Amino acid sequence: xxxxxxxxxxxxxxxxxxxxxxxxxxxxxxxxxxxxxxxxxxxxxxxxxxxxxxxxxxxxxxxxxxxxxxxxxxxxxxxxxxxxxxxxxxxxxxxxxxxxxxxxxxxxxxxxxxxxxxxxxxxxxxxxxxxxxxxxxxxxxxxxxxxxxxxxxxxxxxxxxxxxxxxxxxxxxxxxxxxxxxxxxxxxxxxxxxxxxxxxxxxxxxxxxxxxxxxxxxxxxxxxxxxxxxxxxxxxxxxxxxxxxxxxxxxxxxxxxxxxxxxxxxxxxxxxxxxxxxxxxxxxxxxxxxxxxxxxx
Numbered sequence: 170x171x172x173x174x175x176x177x178x179x180x181x182x183x184x185x186x187x188x189x190x191x192x193x194x195x196x197x198x199x200x201x202x203x204x205x206x207x208x209x210x211x212x213x214x215x216x217x218x219x220x221x222x223x224x225x226x227x228x229x230x231x232x233x234x235x236x237x238x239x240x241x242x243x244x245x246x247x248x249x250x251x252x253x254x255x256x257x258x259x260x261x262x263x264x265x266x267x268x269x270x271x272x273x274x275x276x277x278x279x280x281x282x283x284x285x286x287x288x289x290x291x292x293x294x295x296x297x298x299x300x301x302x303x304x305x306x307x308x309x310x311x312x313x314x315x316x317x318x319x320x321x322x323x324x325x326x327x328x329x330x331x332x333x334x335x336x337x338x339x340x341x342x343x344x345x346x347x348x349x350x351x352x353x354x355x356x357x358x359x360x361x362x363x364x365x366x367x368x369x370x371x372x373x374x375x376x377x378x379x380x381x382x383x384x385x386x387x388x389x390x391x392x393x394x395x396x397x398x399x400x401x402x403x404x405x406x407x408x409x410x411x412x413x414x415x416x417x418x419x420x421x422x423x424x425x426x427x428x429x430x431x432x433x434x435x436x437x438x439x440x441x442x443x444x445x446x447x448x449x450x451x452x453x454x455x456x457x458x459x460x461x462x463x464x465x466x
Contacts, residue, residue, distance in 0.1 A: 233283055235254050235304055238256060238281060241257040253304060253335060256289055257299065258299070260296075269297065270297070272300045272301075273302075273336055301336055303336050347371075350456070353376055353434055356377015357378030357379075371393070371394070373393075376434060393421055396436075396452045398427065398428055412425060426455060
């Protein structure tokens with residue numbers, strides 16, 4: 170039986186295979202490689218056995234081939250010879266060419282999937298903005314945890330920054346009308362992108378890796394919204410308290426909240442919001458109120 174260290178915990182690879190029936194999609198050798206890679210890179214991405222277990226016990230992720238899911242092809246960074254597949258949502262009833270606020274929506278470590286597309290549609294209609302959800306993995310999606318970990322850890326921030334710059338160029342994004350939002354992997358990428366490349370863009374982090382370096386946070390000129398669960402073992406309260414304090418010390422306006430009784434990735438679909446499920450509805454209203462205030466300011 171193979172074991173690998175994940176953050177401060179230990180995971181049994183043989184336990185994961187029957188849960189996901191994943192061997193037809195991802196070989197055992199690759200799985201071991203993913204966990205080995207995680208062990209050597211743990212300091213670059215906070216992770217834990219609890220994080221893996223939470224995803225394994227969640228409802229199965231619906232996967233759709235990217236070519237069927239994406240409705241937009243964006244020229245990639247200069248010299249990259251790649252196009253970025255993305256899903257673009259516009260508000261119902263909007264006119265072609267109408268100037269609207271812009272929201273970039275970054276997927277979690279599974280890659281671009283129907284759940285993100287559904288959220289993009291809902292946010293576009295609720296906020297009256299254009300939402301673009303790009304594929305930052307450049308062609309990969311998965312529902313197998315070891316591969317998802319591999320994709321998250323092997324996708325460098327620099328490349329994501331370059332791809333998001335290309336998305337901004339495609340959107341003709343201007344200062345003051347752009348926000349960047351992400352989930353899990355995407356949340357961590359979002360705040361690092363805005364702090365490094367687009368400091369005038371607002372940032373929304375749904376249970377993503379917090380940025381606590383005050384010097385880096387001081388670059389931000391726009392507010393930050395953070396959404397976390399009290400039972401998320403990946404991001405314990407001392408870390409979230411440090412995140413809030415670092416934002417305050419950096420002079421960044423922020424609204425970081427921790428919702429009781431839920432763990433990681435607790436907002437899975439728009440039906441939770443429409444049916445009034447809590448705390449998903451409150452978290453959604455926190456996020457959309459924050460973005461309306463920013464876009465309207």
